[in-house]
Amino acid sequence: MGKEKDVAGKTIVITGASSGFGRGAAERLGELGAAVVIAARRGSVLDEVVEGIVAAGGTALAVETDVSDPIAVHRLAQAAVERFGRIDVWVNNVGIGALGMFWDIPIADHARVIDVNLKGLIYGAHAALRQFRAQGEGTLINVGSVDSEIPLAYQTSYAASKAAVLSLSRSLNEELRIVGEDDRIKVGTIMPWAVDTPWWAHAANYTGRAPRMAALDDPKIVVDAIVAACVDPKEEQPVGGKARGAKLSHQLFPDLTEHVSAKIAHSESEKGTPVAHTTGAIYEPIVAGTTVSGGVRERMEREDDARHDREDDARRDRKSVRH
Numbered sequence: 001m002g003k004e005k006d007v008a009g010k011t012i013v014i015t016g017a018s019s020g021f022g023r024g025a026a027e028r029l030g031e032l033g034a035a036v037v038i039a040a041r042r043g044s045v046l047d048e049v050v051e052g053i054v055a056a057g058g059t060a061l062a063v064e065t066d067v068s069d070p071i072a073v074h075r076l077a078q079a080a081v082e083r084f085g086r087i088d089v090w091v092n093n094v095g096i097g098a099l100g101m102f103w104d105i106p107i108a109d110h111a112r113v114i115d116v117n118l119k120g121l122i123y124g125a126h127a128a129l130r131q132f133r134a135q136g137e138g139t140l141i142n143v144g145s146v147d148s149e150i151p152l153a154y155q156t157s158y159a160a161s162k163a164a165v166l167s168l169s170r171s172l173n174e175e176l177r178i179v180g181e182d183d184r185i186k187v188g189t190i191m192p193w194a195v196d197t198p199w200w201a202h203a204a205n206y207t208g209r210a211p212r213m214a215a216l217d218d219p220k221i222v223v224d225a226i227v228a229a230c231v232d233p234k235e236e237q238p239v240g241g242k243a244r245g246a247k248l249s250h251q252l253f254p255d256l257t258e259h260v261s262a263k264i265a266h267s268e269s270e271k272g273t274p275v276a277h278t279t280g281a282i283y284e285p286i287v288a289g290t291t292v293s294g295g296v297r298e299r300m301e302r303e304d305d306a307r308h309d310r311e312d313d314a315r316r317d318r319k320s321v322r323h
Contacts, residue, residue, distance in 0.1 A: 006231040008033030010088035013080050015067055015124060016143075018045040018285075020197035022093040024223035024292040029230065030058030037080040037087075039065035041285040048290075067094050067120030068112075077127040086135050089230045090128035093143045094120045096282045097158040097199065099269075100206030109204045110157040112282050117161035118168075125172065129185070137184040141229050142169050144189045146243045150250045153262035154207065154269055165189065166236065173235060188233030192222045193243040196296045198289025202281035209272030212300050214264050215242060219292050273303055 012029055016022035017038035026038045030053035038046050043064035053060040063079045065072045080087050096116045098109040125140055132138030147159035148166035169189040176182040194213040205211055217240050225239045238244040250257040280286070 005032065007089075007227065009035070010230070011035045011037065011080060011084040011086055012089040012091065012230060013037045013039065013076065013087055013128070014091040014093060015039045015065065015076075015120075016093040016095065017049060018042040019202075019290050020093075020199055020292060020294070021143075021192075021195065021219045021222040021226060022091070023049055023290075024219055025091065025093070025226040026060070027053060027292075028223055028227050030060055031056060032227070033058070034230075035059040035061075035084050037061045037063060037076070037083070039063050039067070039076050041066050042290070045290050067124060068115040070123045073120070073123040073127055077131055081131065087128065087131050087138060089139045089141065090124060090131075091141045091143070091226060091230075092121045092124040092128075093141075093226070094124070095143065095145070095158070095162070095199065096280075097155060097203035098206070098282065099154055099203050099211050101154070102156045104206045105157070105204065109279065109282060113157040114161055116282070117158065118164045121165055122168065125168065125187075129172070132185045133181065139185070139230060139233050140172070140187045141226060141233060142166075142187065142189045143226070144169070144191045146191055146193050146238065146246050148189065148191050149238075149247045150257060150261055153265045155265070166191070169235070186233045187235070188229050189236050190222065190225055190229060190239060191237060191243055191247070192225070192239040193217045193246065195219050195222055196294050198291065198294040200294055200296050201289045202286065204278060204280045204282045205275065206277050207269050207272070208274060208277070209269055210275050210299065210303070212268045212272050212296060212303070214268050216297050216300075217242065223292070271300075271303060271307065273299075 012034045014026045017026045018040035026036045030036050046062035050060040050062045061083050063076045065076045098105045128140050142165050144165040145162040147162040151159045169187050172187045176185050194216050196216040197219050200211040221240050238247045
């Protein structure tokens, strides 16, 4: 468990906590004795998460919040302080996506991605840092992506927003250094590879295919990274071997890495099951997808098996025609 024990007794705000690694981190931090303040748009799901944490002996508070609303984010910070007296860690876990070629995605969807992923994260960072400076210490964890380092085809506005997250974190650390508070207030950025969470089902999708990506990581490694960052934040923390390898590759061979990444994204998109265009959950929350894992890897296996069966049938048909 190591330093994870040090989260006991800390007040930790986590946005995007109704599913994915936001929910996973909230549940794990509750187990470790932190007082977790969880936020998302789906209030009923948050209540379920709180019930589970409390039943396991933890402490939790649910605050229904749309992070794209600065007033709502301010209320979230106020609720945490009113209930627990302070905020020790703020986990800015925000991220929606719009999948497809840039020009095929409605401009309103691109704008919504920026409203949530960048502006929503700025609202959270602003609320957290003002509280940290008032109380003299604190840790801000911004959840970026490997896309923060490597722009990715089919995810243009998402990748752009995540690049901005990393830039924001870097600038904040420098400003804290300038005012001499970098020893007491820390800003870290988590940078996962593509992860098997409900994010894929919640994303707007204009590819015409069910979303998928090569070698999806298990959300547990990101949950563990977030929990560890609560007591030992890193300025830039790629999560897992694929994320670390991709970051290094891009630093050494940027053009090649971007070409290969785009080719992988295109190839994977072509393999998905045909589906209708959808705005997903980017404007209004949906019922589906409240777990930590998204079940995408299992669905991809089924798609791959079905495709291989079709290819085998086609080869047999061609062979019978020749004979």
